[in-house]
Amino acid sequence: MTDIAVTELVHREWVLRARPSGRPLPTDVELIETTLGEPALGQVRVRNLVMSVEPYMRGRMGGGASYAEPYELDAPMLAPTVGVVSRSDRSELPIGSLVLHDYGWRTESLVDADDCRRLRHDDLPAALHLSALGIPGMTAWVGIDRIAQVRNGDVVFVSSAAGAVGSIAVQLAKQRGAVVIASAGSPEKVELAKELGADTAFDYHEGPAKDLLRTAMDEIGATALDVYFDNVGGQQLEAAIRVLADHARIALCGMISVYNSAEPVPGPSNLLKLIWRRARMEGFLLADHLHAREEFEDEMAALLRDGRIRPVHTEFPGGIAGAWNAFVGMLDGAATGKALVPLAPSI
Known part of the structure; x- marks a missing residue:
């Protein structure tokens, strides 16, 4: 196993501390520093490049009935995220590959290989895999x-x-x-x-x-x-x-x-x-439509390369520390297009 980073990492992550009532407040969450160790069997370690903040996350914070499982209290939250594999012994997920996973709201992630999808059109910028080529694009x-x-x-x-x-x-x-x-x-x-x-x-x-x-x-x-x-x-x-x-x-x-x-x-x-x-x-x-993902990705990638679809997204500053303000700003209408939070320089 080869590593492009130190074996044990100190990283930061956002933890949900209270369930919001009405508009989310800064006291509902906390940004903490913790240590990330070696991947367990079947896991890879990912250096996160960019994460998205989306309206449905508000429902997951509230803990009520929804189509998505609620976030756990006192645990790091989840968000669609693109990152680069930094430690792996999986041949299908080699070091340096660009991947999509849901373990955002943190700078580094340990992800089960089954929950980590290698991106097919990796010649396109990482941010596009969370906007036009990602969940928003496929939803549209x-x-x-x-x-x-x-x-x-x-x-x-x-x-x-x-x-x-x-x-x-x-x-x-x-x-x-x-x-x-x-x-x-x-x-x-x-x-x-x-x-x-x-x-x-x-x-x-x-x-x-x-x-x-x-x-x-x-x-x-x-x-x-x-x-x-x-x-x-x-x-x-x-x-x-x-x-x-x-x-x-x-x-x-x-x-x-x-x-x-x-x-x-x-x-x-x-x-x-x-x-x-x-x-x-x-x-x-x-x-309900994930069986059509490759059909969508191939069409959308072609439209993006040809300039027939214009990606629209807003990048909020501050890295991981700015993620909460980005989320609240998105809910308040501050974002144009997809709301994204760059976490590290892209590859």
Whole structure:
């Protein structure tokens, strides 16, 4: 076994100390220093290069019912992370290989080989494997292709269109020949959505969602929506339901408008429209589509290399010490596209 680092490492990691109620607080977590030893049998040691912070992590911190297991108290949290193998005796994971794993929120990780995936398109930058070529990109791809089944000529509305998933969903919908309406949370993000290909876009802060969406539709001559790719829920979901075309499709990807709510939030009041329009509203999880990962990766890698998809991400400063502020900033809308935390210089 050959090592590119010292045998025993002092590293830092974020530990969950309390379950947040409402907006997460700095007292809910603690950055600690600890020692990382030799990999056990079947493990590799990874020097982490970049980690992501994502909205679903808020649910895991809370400990309530969710599609993902809650984080344990007084234990390091988890996050999708790309790193380079620094110690290994596994032929399929040699030293120096670029890998994806979930043991982020720390500078170094001991990872079971079965929980560590060697990246196939390792000529592309590490950050892309967490954005356009990672979970956000594949989530957008599944929602656009498999759930909403976007076709040429469809009118597609994408909420949170400057976010990690939404920014890719806009571009994939345009690749499929759709007319795209986008919403975002600031004038700058609205302009970005248009740069990514949206035919029109609006800032959802500027008025009632139903009025803003109707105005956007009038601008492009659309009378109804064929598809709504929902990252937000709340008023924007209700607004989209009001103007659905017959046999429209709604892909429920996320509901960031309710993630920090301490009390239950009422749902749309107009679900009867789904019956009238014979529309389909379907939630989806990426875990149900992992069998298609290589198909997605090959298509997305080609689109990235050709410049037909523009990756959008925000890198928060401070390394591991800045990870908590990055997470809270992402929840507050400070990130454009994917929120990333560089942990070490890339290879």
